[in-house]
Amino acid sequence: MIGTLYIVATPIGNLEDISHRALRILREVDLVAAEDTRHTRRLLEHFGISADLVSLHDHNERSRTPAMIARLQAGASVAIVTDAGSPGIADPGYPMVRAAVAESIRVETIPGASSVIAALQVSGLPTDAFTFIGFLPPKPGARRRVLEEMSERRETIIAFESPHRIDRCLTDLEAVWQDRPIALVRELTKLHEQVLR
Numbered sequence: 001m002i003g004t005l006y007i008v009a010t011p012i013g014n015l016e017d018i019s020h021r022a023l024r025i026l027r028e029v030d031l032v033a034a035e036d037t038r039h040t041r042r043l044l045e046h047f048g049i050s051a052d053l054v055s056l057h058d059h060n061e062r063s064r065t066p067a068m069i070a071r072l073q074a075g076a077s078v079a080i081v082t083d084a085g086s087p088g089i090a091d092p093g094y095p096m097v098r099a100a101v102a103e104s105i106r107v108e109t110i111p112g113a114s115s116v117i118a119a120l121q122v123s124g125l126p127t128d129a130f131t132f133i134g135f136l137p138p139k140p141g142a143r144r145r146v147l148e149e150m151s152e153r154r155e156t157i158i159a160f161e162s163p164h165r166i167d168r169c170l171t172d173l174e175a176v177w178q179d180r181p182i183a184l185v186r187e188l189t190k191l192h193e194q195v196l197r
Contacts, residue, residue: 003030003072005100006079007093009086009112013189015046017113023047025110030076033068035092039083056080061092065099072105085115090134090160115188116158122195123183129155136161136169143169147176 006025011017026032027049033056034040044051056064072078080087080096086109087093100107116132133150136159137143150157161169166184173182184196 001075002105003074003076003078004106004108005072005097006077006108006110007087007097008079008081008110009114010040010043010081010084011189012084012113012115012118013187013193015043017189018043018047019110019112022110022112023049025079026051026081028077029079031068031071031078033064033078033080033096035082035087040081043081056096057092061095065096068096069099069103069105072100073103079110085113086111089114089116089132113189118188119183119185120156120158122185122188123156124195124197125156125181125183127156130158131155132158134160136165138162138165140168140172144172144176147172151176151180 006029008022008025009019010022026044026047030052032040032044032051032053034053035055035057037053037055040053044053054064054068056068068078080093082091082093085091088097097107120127120130131150131153133146136146163186173180181197185194187193
């Protein structure tokens with residue numbers, strides 16, 4: 001019997017945001033594929049879970065996927081987790097899911113905290129329509145091109161940005177979007193959560 005691939009959301013900050021179902025799945029699976037095994041080990045230890053861990057991140061996901069698909073085909077159950085939030089959403093996971101789907105392996109989502117939705121909820125910006133564009137390009141020219149492409153869109157645009165580039169990004173936003181309202185959200189669900197509008 002073929003195993004199941006579980007896409008398990010983890011807390012984005014506050015550990016209490018993990019679901020009972022996510023904890024049960026993490027206890028039951030044969031293997032947990034983690035973006036950073038050290039980070040995931042701390043999470044699992046906090047909840048008293050011992051699991052067989054393997055790393056699955058941007059630099060090894062494509063090479064590691066065939067062996068994990070073989071384990072699933074042999075009947076193992078595998079959970080993918082990232083450091084925070086939902087695998088595959090601006091994090092590793094998509095290539096593994098795509099490979100599992102191509103092999104007719106069952107894929108189940110274990111939903112949970114989402115930084116994209118949480119940021120939208122507290123932003124004060126319209127929530128009826130939005131577009132998530134992932135991480136903005138680190139190079140100024142490419143970042144401005146993306147912002148220019150999005151400038152005519154009326155829905156709320158959600159993007160991730162590194163704290164090390166935020167000043168340059170704000171300069172670009174002001175130049176391209178001018179007086180469009182924005183919100184900066186950081187440290188979601190943590191002690192020092194901050195929203196600047």
